[in-house]
Amino acid sequence: MTDAPKGWDRNQMAARAAQELQDGFYVNLGIGIPTLVANHIPDGVEVTLQSENGMLGIGPFPYDDQVDADLINAGKQTISELPQSAYFGSDQSFAMIRGGHIDLSVLGAMEISENGDIANWMIPGKMIKGMGGAMDLVAGVKKIIVVMDHTSKSGEPKFIPECTLPLTGANSVDMIITNLCVFQRIDHDSPFQLIERAPDVSEADIAACTPANYTT
Amino acid sequence: MTDAPKGWDRNQMAARAAQELQDGFYVNLGIGIPTLVANHIPDGVEVTLQSENGMLGIGPFPYDDQVDADLINAGKQTISELPQSAYFGSDQSFAMIRGGHIDLSVLGAMEISENGDIANWMIPGKMIKGMGGAMDLVAGVKKIIVVMDHTSKSGEPKFIPECTLPLTGANSVDMIITNLCVFQRIDHDSPFQLIERAPDVSEADIAACTPANYTT
Amino acid sequence: MKKTFTDAVAALDGVLHDGMTICCGGFGLSGMPERLIDAIEASGVKDLTIASNNAGIDGVGLGKLLRSRQVKKMISSYVGENKEFERQYLSGELEVEFCPQGTLAERCRAGGAGIPGFYTKTGVGTQVADGKETKNFDGEDYILERAIFADLSIIKGWKADEAGNLIFRKTARNFNEPMATSSYMTVAEVEEIVPVGSIDPDQIHIPSIYVKRLICGAPYEKHIEFRMTRERESA
Amino acid sequence: MKKTFTDAVAALDGVLHDGMTICCGGFGLSGMPERLIDAIEASGVKDLTIASNNAGIDGVGLGKLLRSRQVKKMISSYVGENKEFERQYLSGELEVEFCPQGTLAERCRAGGAGIPGFYTKTGVGTQVADGKETKNFDGEDYILERAIFADLSIIKGWKADEAGNLIFRKTARNFNEPMATSSYMTVAEVEEIVPVGSIDPDQIHIPSIYVKRLICGAPYEKHIEFRMTRERESA
Numbered sequence: 001m002t003d004a005p006k007g008w009d010r011n012q013m014a015a016r017a018a019q020e021l022q023d024g025f026y027v028n029l030g031i032g033i034p035t036l037v038a039n040h041i042p043d044g045v046e047v048t049l050q051s052e053n054g055m056l057g058i059g060p061f062p063y064d065d066q067v068d069a070d071l072i073n074a075g076k077q078t079i080s081e082l083p084q085s086a087y088f089g090s091d092q093s094f095a096m097i098r099g100g101h102i103d104l105s106v107l108g109a110m111e112i113s114e115n116g117d118i119a120n121w122m123i124p125g126k127m128i129k130g131m132g133g134a135m136d137l138v139a140g141v142k143k144i145i146v147v148m149d150h151t152s153k154s155g156e157p158k159f160i161p162e163c164t165l166p167l168t169g170a171n172s173v174d175m176i177i178t179n180l181c182v183f184q185r186i187d188h189d190s191p192f193q194l195i196e197r198a199p200d201v202s203e204a205d206i207a208a209c210t211p212a213n214y215t216t
Numbered sequence: 217m218t219d220a221p222k223g224w225d226r227n228q229m230a231a232r233a234a235q236e237l238q239d240g241f242y243v244n245l246g247i248g249i250p251t252l253v254a255n256h257i258p259d260g261v262e263v264t265l266q267s268e269n270g271m272l273g274i275g276p277f278p279y280d281d282q283v284d285a286d287l288i289n290a291g292k293q294t295i296s297e298l299p300q301s302a303y304f305g306s307d308q309s310f311a312m313i314r315g316g317h318i319d320l321s322v323l324g325a326m327e328i329s330e331n332g333d334i335a336n337w338m339i340p341g342k343m344i345k346g347m348g349g350a351m352d353l354v355a356g357v358k359k360i361i362v363v364m365d366h367t368s369k370s371g372e373p374k375f376i377p378e379c380t381l382p383l384t385g386a387n388s389v390d391m392i393i394t395n396l397c398v399f400q401r402i403d404h405d406s407p408f409q410l411i412e413r414a415p416d417v418s419e420a421d422i423a424a425c426t427p428a429n430y431t432t
Numbered sequence: 433m434k435k436t437f438t439d440a441v442a443a444l445d446g447v448l449h450d451g452m453t454i455c456c457g458g459f460g461l462s463g464m465p466e467r468l469i470d471a472i473e474a475s476g477v478k479d480l481t482i483a484s485n486n487a488g489i490d491g492v493g494l495g496k497l498l499r500s501r502q503v504k505k506m507i508s509s510y511v512g513e514n515k516e517f518e519r520q521y522l523s524g525e526l527e528v529e530f531c532p533q534g535t536l537a538e539r540c541r542a543g544g545a546g547i548p549g550f551y552t553k554t555g556v557g558t559q560v561a562d563g564k565e566t567k568n569f570d571g572e573d574y575i576l577e578r579a580i581f582a583d584l585s586i587i588k589g590w591k592a593d594e595a596g597n598l599i600f601r602k603t604a605r606n607f608n609e610p611m612a613t614s615s616y617m618t619v620a621e622v623e624e625i626v627p628v629g630s631i632d633p634d635q636i637h638i639p640s641i642y643v644k645r646l647i648c649g650a651p652y653e654k655h656i657e658f659r660m661t662r663e664r665e666s667a
Numbered sequence: 668m669k670k671t672f673t674d675a676v677a678a679l680d681g682v683l684h685d686g687m688t689i690c691c692g693g694f695g696l697s698g699m700p701e702r703l704i705d706a707i708e709a710s711g712v713k714d715l716t717i718a719s720n721n722a723g724i725d726g727v728g729l730g731k732l733l734r735s736r737q738v739k740k741m742i743s744s745y746v747g748e749n750k751e752f753e754r755q756y757l758s759g760e761l762e763v764e765f766c767p768q769g770t771l772a773e774r775c776r777a778g779g780a781g782i783p784g785f786y787t788k789t790g791v792g793t794q795v796a797d798g799k800e801t802k803n804f805d806g807e808d809y810i811l812e813r814a815i816f817a818d819l820s821i822i823k824g825w826k827a828d829e830a831g832n833l834i835f836r837k838t839a840r841n842f843n844e845p846m847a848t849s850s851y852m853t854v855a856e857v858e859e860i861v862p863v864g865s866i867d868p869d870q871i872h873i874p875s876i877y878v879k880r881l882i883c884g885a886p887y888e889k890h891i892e893f894r895m896t897r898e899r900e901s902a
Contacts, residue, residue, distance in 0.1 A: 023433045026641045046433060048595075048640065048641070052768065052769075053697075053838050053841050054694075054838050054840050054841050055837075055838050056639050056640065056641055057633075060897055061895040061896050061897040062895075062896055063896060063897065063899055064896045067891070067894060067896060068837065069696075069839075069889030069890065069891050070697060070698070070825075070836045070837040070839040071837045071838055072694075072891075072892070072893075073838075075893065076694075076695040076696075076697070076892040076893050077892075077893040077894075077895040078893070078895050078896070079895070081633060081837070083629030084593065084595040084597065084628045084640065085633040086597050086636040086640065087633050087636070087835075087840055088636075088639060088840065089835075089841060089842070089843070089844025090768070090769075090841050090842045090845060091772040091773060091776040091844060092844070093769075093772070094545075094769025094770075094772050094773060095541075095545035095546070095613065095773075096639075097769055098546030098547070098773075098788070098789060099543075099544050099545045099546040100616070101544075101613075101616070101641050102641075127753055127756075127757065128763075128765065129747040130743060130744050130745035130746050130747075130765045131744060131765060131767050131768075131795075132744050132745040132768050133767070133768035134767075135769075135770075135789050135790050135793065135795060136769030136789045139787075139788040139789040139790070139791065140546055140769070140788065140789065166793065167794075169791075169792065169793065170791060170792025170793065171792070239668045240668030242876045262668060264830075264875065264876070268533065268534075269462075270459075270603050270605050271603050272874050272875065272876055273868075276662055277660040277661050278660075278662070279662065280661045283656070283659060283661060284602065285461075285462060285604075285655065285656050286462060286463070286590075286601045286602040286603060288459075288460070288462050288603055288656075288657070289603075291658065292459075292657040292658050293657075293658040293660040294656060294660050295660070297602070299863045299864030300828065300832065300863045300864070300875060301868040302832050302868050302871040302874035302875065303602055303603060303868050303871070304605065304609075304871075305537075305600075305605050305606060305607070305609025305610060306459070306485070306533070306536075306606050307540070307541040307609060307610040308874075309534075309537070310533065310535075310538060311538075311776075311779060311780035311781070312874075312876060313781075314534055314538075314552060314553070314554060314780055314781030314782070315779045315780045315848065316851070317779075317848075317851070317877065318876075333557070343518055343521075344528075345511055345512040346508060346510035346512075346530045347509060347530060347532055347560075348509050348510040348532075348533050349509065349532070350532075351534075351535075351554050351558065352533060352535065352554045355552075355554040355555070355556065356534070356553065356554065356781055382558065383558045383559075385556075385557065386556060386558065387557070538782070542785070545773070546788065547773070547787060548786050548804035548805070548807075548809055549786045549802070549809075550785040551782060551783050551784045551785070552782060567784070569784060569813075570783070572783075574784075599869070600869065602868075602869065605869075632870075633837075634834070634835065634836060634837065634840075634870075635867075635869075635870045
C-alpha cells in the first residue's frame with residue numbers, strides 16, 4: 001500500500017456528516033464516530049435523535065446525581081431526557097425505523113461495496129455478537145451515511161468492488177464519509193461519486209487506496 | 217312449517233349465554249340480545265367486557281350529566297368507564313381479538329351451518345353495510361357463542377346444513393343458543409350436539425325446524 | 433421546524449391533489465378530524481380514495497365529502513347511517529372496498545411499520561378471501577392482506593405539544609392511532625396545543641415523528657350518534 | 668380472579684416445564700425481569716428456548732440461566748458482554764438464532780396479534796434471508812418472517828394495578844411491551860402494585876388482559892452497564 005495521507009480526524013468526519021442534517025430531521029446515530037455527530041449540529045438546525053431501544057429526543061449524558069438505570073441509549077449508556085422526549089416499546093421503535101419515518105442514520109462499517117452493500121456486523125471465524133438493530137436501520141431509514149476510516153488498521157481498503165464479509169444490507173448506502181473524502185450517489189441505481197476531498201488529499205491518493213469503481 | 221313453541225325469551229337466552237362466563241374472562245358482546253348478557257353475569261364471576269373500538273372494562277350507560285362523546289361502545293352508544301378500564305387504539309384492540317386473547321364472544325347470526333359456519337353480515341340484493349368487526353371476532357376469539365331465534369321471522373330455519381348467505385366465518389361457532397334449545401360441540405372437528413331444551417320444548421319440536429344435522 | 437398552523441386550510445396547504453389516498457381516523461363520529469375534513473371539502477380536491485372505518489353520516493364528517501362528490505373510493509368496514517352513501521354506492525358512482533375492521537386497522541399499522549403484507553385468519557373462507565393469496569402455517573389457512581400507506585393521514589387528538597407529541601382521550605383514540613403512522617404527511621387537529629414538556633414522555637400515544645403539521649381546532653361541539661343514559665337510583 | 672402473587676416462585680407455579688419457550692423482556696439489563704429469572708433458575712427447569720433481545724451478562728439476568736445450563740437455544744439480536752455465553756456457543760452446547768432487533772420485536776408483536784407471518788425488507792440479501800421465502804411487492808423484494816408465540820412471557824413493569832393494567836418507565840419499556848402480548852401466560856414483576864383505579868385508563872401501556880399473574884419485586888437495585896455522566900458547568 002502507498003503511505004496514505006491522514007486527512008480528517010474523527011471529529012472532522014463527524015462534523016462533515018453533521019452538514020447533512022436538515023431542520024426537523026429525526027436521526028439515528030450509531031456507536032463510535034457517528035455518536036460524535038451530535039456535537040456538530042449546525043446552528044439553526046433542530047434535530048431529534050432516536051434511540052432504537054425506545055426513545056425520541058436523546059439528551060446529553062446525565063449529571064452524576066441524575067443517573068437513572070431506566071434511561072439508557074442503544075449502546076446501554078446512561079443518558080438524559082429532553083422536554084420533547086417520548087418513550088415507546090421496541091415494536092413501535094422499529095415500526096418507525098422499518099417504516100421509513102427516520103430521515104437519516106449515520107453508521108460505521110467494515111466494508112462498503114461499490115453498489116452500496118454494507119458489511120458491519122460479523123467477521124467469519126470470530127465470535128459473532130449479533131446484528132442488533134443495524135440490519136433494520138440500513139433497510140428502513142431514508143438516507144444512510146457511513147462514516148469510516150478509508151482503510152483498515154492493517155491498511156486494507158474498505159470501499160471495494162464487492163464485500164468479502166457477510167452483508168448487513170444490500171444496496172443500502174447513500175453516502176460514505178472517510179478520513180480522506182466523501183462519496184455520494186443520487187439514488188440506489190447510480191454509482192458513487194467522489195464529491196469532496198480532505199485538505200492535502202489528491203484524487204490520486206484516493207484512487208490508490210480505493211479499488212471500488214466511482215465517478216469523479 | 218309447524219307451529220313451533222316459543223321457548224325462552226330474549227332475556228332467558230341471554231341468561232343462558234351468561235352461564236358460560238367464567239371468573240376472569242375477557243368477553244366481547246355483540247349488538248342486540250348479546251348485549252343483554254351483561255345483565256346476567258353470575259354472582260362471584262368477574263368478567264371484563266371489551267369494546268372493539270378500543271376499550272376494556274365497559275361500564276353501564278352513563279347518568280345524564282356524565283354523557284361523554286369521547287366514550288362510546290362499538291355500537292356507537294354512550295357508555296361509562298370503570299376503575300379497571302383501559303383504552304387503546306383500534307390496532308391494539310384487534311391485535312387482542314385476532315391474537316386469541318379474548319376468551320369469549322357472544323354474537324347474533326342470520327344462519328349457522330352444521331359445520332359451524334356463520335353468516336351474519338350481508339344479504340345479497342340488499343344494501344351492504346359492511347362486516348365491521350364481526351369477521352375478526354369469529355376468526356380470533358377463543359370461544360364463539362351465537363344467540364339467535366331458532367327460525368327467522370318468516371319461519372325459515374336458521375341452523376341448516378349449509379349457509380345460503382355469504383359467510384362471516386367458516387367453521388367458527390362453538391355453541392348456539394336459540395329460543396328453543398342449546399347446541400354445542402367440543403371442538404371444530406365434531407358435530408353439534410343438542411344439550412339442553414327450553415321448558416315444554418320436545419326433541420321433536422326442535423327436529424321439526426332444524427334441517428342441520430346434530431347429535432342428541 | 434414549526435409544526436403548528438393557524439387553521440386547517442393552512443395546515444393542508446400544498447399537500448392536496450386530485451386522485452390522492454387519505455387515511456382518516458375516527459370511529460363513527462367519535463374522534464373524527466372534522467376541521468380537516470371541512471378544509472378538504474373547501475379545497476374541492478376530488479377523486480379521493482379514503483381509508484376510514486366508517487363514512488360519516490349524512491352531511492357530517494366524511495358524509496360532507498360524499499355529498500360534494502369528492503370521493504371516488506372508500507375502504508371501510510361499516511357504512512350504515514348514510515343515505516347519500518347508499519345512493520352513490522347503489523348507482524355505481526362510488527366504489528367501496530369492504531374490509532374487516534381489524535384487518536383495516538392492521539393494514540394501516542403495517543403500512544406505517546414498513547410491512548407490505550401480513551397473514552391473517554380473518555376472512556378465510558369468506559368473500560373477503562376472494563382473489564387473495566392463501567398460505568398454510570402449522571396446519572391452518574391464512575390470507576395475505578396488503579398494507580395501506582397513504583399520501584396523507586388526517587387525525588384528531590386531544591392534546592399535543594408544539595413538537596407534535598400527541599395524546600388521545602378515551603375511545604376517541606380508535607383508528608386515529610394506526611392512521612397517524614400510515615403516511616409521511618400526517619396532519620393532526622387537537623383540542624389544545626400545550627408547550628413542549630407539558631406531556632409526560634411516558635404517556636405519549638403518538639410520538640412527534642409522525643405528526644408533520646398540527647392545528648388547534650377548538651372549540652368542538654362533539655357529535656353523539658346514540659345517546660344512551662341510565663336513571664340515577666333514587667335515594 | 669386474583670392475579671397478584673406473593674413472590675416469583677408462587678407466580679410461576681405450574682407453568683414451567685422442560686423444553687418450553689419463553690419470551691423475556693428487557694434491553695441489556697434495563698427492564699429485565701430479574702425476580703422471575705431467579706425463580707426459573709431455582710426451579711431447575713431445562714432445555715429452554717428463550718427469545719430475548721440480549722442474553723444478560725455473566726451471572727446477571729439471563730446470564731444466570733446460561734451459567735446453570737438451563738438454556739438450549741437463544742433467539743436474540745445481540746449477545747456481547749458474556750463470556751459463558753461465548754464458551755457454550757463456540758463449543759456447540761448452546762444453539763443461537765440471530766434475529767435483527769426490529770424483526771425480533773415484530774415477530775413477538777405479530778405472535779401476540781394472531782399474525783403468523785409478515786414481510787419485511789430487513790435482512791434481504793443477507794444471511795438472515797437464507798432459507799426464507801422471498802416475495803416481491805411493487806418491485807421490491809421482502810422476506811417472510813414467522814411469528815414467535817411462547818409458552819410463557821416474563822416481563823418487568825414499573826407499576827401495575829391489581830387488575831393487571833401495567834405501565835413502564837422510560838427506556839425500561841423496550842421489549843417488555845411486545846413480549847407482554849406474545850403468550851397466553853404472561854407473568855409480570857413490577858416495582859409497585861397499586862389499587863385498581865390508580866392509573867389513568869388513557870395511560871395504560873399493557874391492558875390487564877395480557878397480564879395473567881403479577882408480583883411486586885421491590886426493592887430493586889437496578890443494574891447499569893455503562894455509567895456515563897457529564898460535568899456540571901461551573902457557576
